Amino acid sequence: MSASVTPVPLCLSATGPLSGRVRVPGDKSISHRALMLGALAVGETVIDGLLEGEDVHATAAAMRAMGAQAERSAEGRWHVQGVGVGGLLQPQGALDMGNSGTSTRLLAGLVASHAIRATFVGDASLSKRPMQRIITPLSQMGARFSGNGDRLPMTVDGASPALPIEYRLPVASAQVKSAVLLAGLNTPGITRVIESVPTRDHSERMLRGFGAQVTVETLPDGARRISVQGEAELKPQQITVPGDISSAAFPLVAALVVPGSEVVIENVGLNPTRTGILDALAMLGLEVAIESRSEAGGEPVGVLRVRHALLKGGEVDPAIAPLMIDEYPILMVAAAFAEGKTVMRGLEELRVKESDRLAVMAAGLVACGVPIEELEDGIVIQGSGGAPVPGGATVASHLDHRIAMSFAVLGLNAKAPVVVDDARPISTSFPDFLPLMARLGALPR
Numbered sequence: 113m114s115a116s117v118t119p120v121p122l123c124l125s126a127t128g129p130l131s132g133r134v135r136v137p138g139d140k141s142i143s144h145r146a147l148m149l150g151a152l153a154v155g156e157t158v159i160d161g162l163l164e165g166e167d168v169h170a171t172a173a174a175m176r177a178m179g180a181q182a183e184r185s186a187e188g189r190w191h192v193q194g195v196g197v198g199g200l201l202q203p204q205g206a207l208d209m210g211n212s213g214t215s216t217r218l219l220a221g222l223v224a225s226h227a228i229r230a231t232f233v234g235d236a237s238l239s240k241r242p243m244q245r246i247i248t249p250l251s252q253m254g255a256r257f258s259g260n261g262d263r264l265p266m267t268v269d270g271a272s273p274a275l276p277i278e279y280r281l282p283v284a285s286a287q288v289k290s291a292v293l294l295a296g297l298n299t300p301g302i303t304r305v306i307e308s309v310p311t312r313d314h315s316e317r318m319l320r321g322f323g324a325q326v327t328v329e330t331l332p333d334g335a336r337r338i339s340v341q342g343e344a345e346l347k348p349q350q351i352t353v354p355g356d357i358s359s360a361a362f363p364l365v366a367a368l369v370v371p372g373s374e375v376v377i378e379n380v381g382l383n384p385t386r387t388g389i390l391d392a393l394a395m396l397g398l399e400v401a402i403e404s405r406s407e408a409g410g411e412p413v414g415v416l417r418v419r420h421a422l423l424k425g426g427e428v429d430p431a432i433a434p435l436m437i438d439e440y441p442i443l444m445v446a447a448a449f450a451e452g453k454t455v456m457r458g459l460e461e462l463r464v465k466e467s468d469r470l471a472v473m474a475a476g477l478v479a480c481g482v483p484i485e486e487l488e489d490g491i492v493i494q495g496s497g498g499a500p501v502p503g504g505a506t507v508a509s510h511l512d513h514r515i516a517m518s519f520a521v522l523g524l525n526a527k528a529p530v531v532v533d534d535a536r537p538i539s540t541s542f543p544d545f546l547p548l549m550a551r552l553g554a555l556p557r
């Protein structure tokens with residue numbers, strides 16, 4: 113999916129203080145969902161602030177291939193003409209999901225309850241990621257899967273009518289929860305998902321916003337049961353996508369680790385199911401200041417101000433993992449500069465992201481001279497106490513945007529430059545990462 117077919121290395125080295133005010137691009141999770149639900153509504157949904165990263169483009173292309181229209185107008189506003197729940201058409205070719213797990217798993221849910229067949233393909237990273245987690249519940253709803261076991265390429269034959277199920281998530285995963293809820297939209301009766309641990313709730317919020325009947329109950333054991341009434345009629349919406357806290361985390365940690373820095377980050381989505389990174393930093397002694405809170409697209413938004421600070425090592429409560437799952441790589445970079453040891457556990461899910469983020473971060477940190485111990489489900493990092501880390505290594509990004517951006521940030525306070533072997537994956541989620549960092553004063557060499 114990337115424009116260039118050869119790796120594009122990126123070299124970052126120690127910089128002076130970072131300063132300025134920046135605005136992060138639209139939230140990736142919310143952008144995918146806005147396109148999908150817009151494509152299932154009857155009429156035109158208008159979206160402002162959509163993330164224009166490769167992952168979201170993969171979703172837009174898939175919705176077009178299944179009959180919806182999704183176009184960007186000159187001023188950057190997206191217009192989606194939906195086909196209505198039940199109206200998705202058989203795509204003519206394979207759906208190319210690129211690097212995007214969210215596109216694949218949520219769209220498989222949509223296809224699962226339509227009388228169509230779709231084949232999903234992806235890049236080398238996505239083709240290694242497990243799909244059994246969606247195959248199990250969607251098969252119970254009547255969809256049939258064939259292809260390559262629980263890996264892509266994967267063909268889904270949707271069921272019509274699909275069967276409503278009640279499904280308890282065996283792993284904390286918003287993608288699996290959303291796949292089942294989206295399948296439930298075109299399923300007669302009520303489809304229910306139970307999650308013992310809360311995960312990002314953008315699907316629930318946006319389904320309600322589009323007029324679907326969604327209820328959330330707390331069960332006696334504390335789990336949440338989310339129910340969606342099937343054969344829903346979705347009403348088109350006007351959506352403003354808030355900025356992505358997962359993207360904001362990179363300039364935030366950059367300001368934290370580069371001496372003398374002070375950075376303001378605008379338009380940061382602060383949905384409580386996404387703000388675990390702020391809680392983790394607070395556990396390590398840093399309260400990030402939140403200024404002027406507002407709301408966008410049914411989600412809380414705020415302005416973050418962060419200054420250089422010395423974190424204190426400690427234990428990050430594993431219970432917050434689902435609320436910051438994508439921010440662990442950059443939190444590990446923050447921990448590399450803390451005073452003392454930081455322990456992060458409960459992170460098995462990191463092993464099945466765009467790369468095995470535990471192994472890849474561990475290898476990159478070791479290469480950059482940061483003492484670590486990799487655990488089965490986590491990592492222990494010995495911080496430098498604020499001093500520059502040695503650096504002076506080339507780190508492999510393994511087609512993983514968050515790994516590439518994390519090591520770019522590490523390079524900003526390293527004795528010798530840090531090279532990321534391939535920066536192309538950054539455009540899956542944060543195409544403007546380098547220009548934004550440059551505006552703050554961090555220029556690649």
Ligand SMILES: O=C(O)C1=C[C@@H](OP(=O)(O)O)[C@@H](O)[C@H](O)C1
Pocket residue numbers: 140141142214284285286287288290312437438461
């Ligand atoms: O639902 C979503 O939009 C996402 C859920 C998370 O994945 P899991 O559900 O696999 O934890 C997260 O890692 C991913 O970046 C986006």
Ligand SMILES: C=C(OP(=O)(O)O)C(=O)O
Pocket residue numbers: 140167211212213214215438465466514541
């Ligand atoms: C895990 C991620 O995304 P996805 O699962 O959509 O590939 C991510 O963005 O960090």
